[in-house]
Amino acid sequence: MDKSVLRFSHCNKDIFCFFVPEECPECGISFSGRRLEEAPVSIPNPFSNGHKSPCSFLVAPTDENKLSRDFDGGSDLHTGISTSKGVVFNYTKTGVCRDHQGWERCLSIPLVQPDMYNLIDQWDQYLDKFSTAQMWDTVWKSFNEETHNCYNYTLMFINCVSATQGKRALSKDEFTKSFVLPRIKRASKYSTLCREISQNHFYIVDSPLKESGETDGDGKT
Template sequence: MEKKSVIKFSHCEKDIFCFFVPEKCPECGVSFSSGRLEEAPIRIPNPFSNGHKTPCCFLVAPAEENNLREFDGGSDLHTGITDTNGVVFNYTKPGVRQDQRGWEMCISIPLIQPDMFNLLNQWDQYLNKFSDAEMWDPAYKRFDKETHNCYNYTLMFLNRVLAAQGKGSLTKDQFTQSFVLPKIKRACKYTTMCREISQNYFYIVDSPVNTS
């Protein structure tokens, strides 16, 4: 489901989130026709992107079993790696899939810088060779939700790339805590906010106390 743009403005010591700025404050009823906003409204960045338009990235998306296909903080997630054309390589029970659609709303984490030309030129070769390895063949080793899964596949590929660059590997905890978890938390918060606005038109919280 495509997310609408969320707008934030502040009034009467409240942060108010909505899809459009109303004519009056939903908290106190004061009209904004005279420009009585405390500051200009800002647009909250959407944490989701179209994975097929973000090459050479680590992707996180709701698993197919998640019927709502949303980040709600409790449902299973699925991970993949994009090639230079936006095809998503992801490991499932039948083996490695190459998806050309289905990852239109996901979390995207870039894995290489635009100026890393040598790695860009070899990215697809690395990804195809890695995905063809025997360990991802279900006839050789079966998918296991805990020990041999989509996350193992994506993290192992990332570490192969780091090794090719002469860099140290990342543990699952290091990568999760530093790169994945902060983005998942932001996505869950954004999803909750959108759901609240869709149901009640506004999402209202106390403004942070200014201690300066």
């Protein structure tokens, strides 16, 4: 379970930590009876439990990289689609798997709005029917790392559902650039923060907002 990352400002520095210390790690001044330049802000955790993220597109490290659980741009990633009950369908070398566990820490992109009741009701049926199609039968067509993989499977399903809603299909580049890359970058930055804090207790950087004289209260990094 990831700890919550906090950010506060002092000495024209942005200081990231798991808890606010009694004194500033930069200048040593005690915070007792003093006000911080900015109140501590919680940095949103980008990771989700895929089994508690219904009707979503999920991204997680491959089995070979699950020990590192990293989104550093160098690790191979695996994708899946969750049912309305949190079972994760994903395409592998052995065909379509239906995972009830193993996706507890992943990136989640919701694909259905909460008020789309008709689609939610049919979601599992769509996914099951799509997954039993001949093209996902390894006897008929083998898994290929480049041309017939987990990403092809998930994106093709998304486009099939979009077609039933009268929406146009998205290319792999479009979907990746608009939805996947921003979340991977956020996750990579968050993982770096956690790693630095775990090793050094704090992660301290110059505050660009203080230098420019601007203010920002949204807590984004």
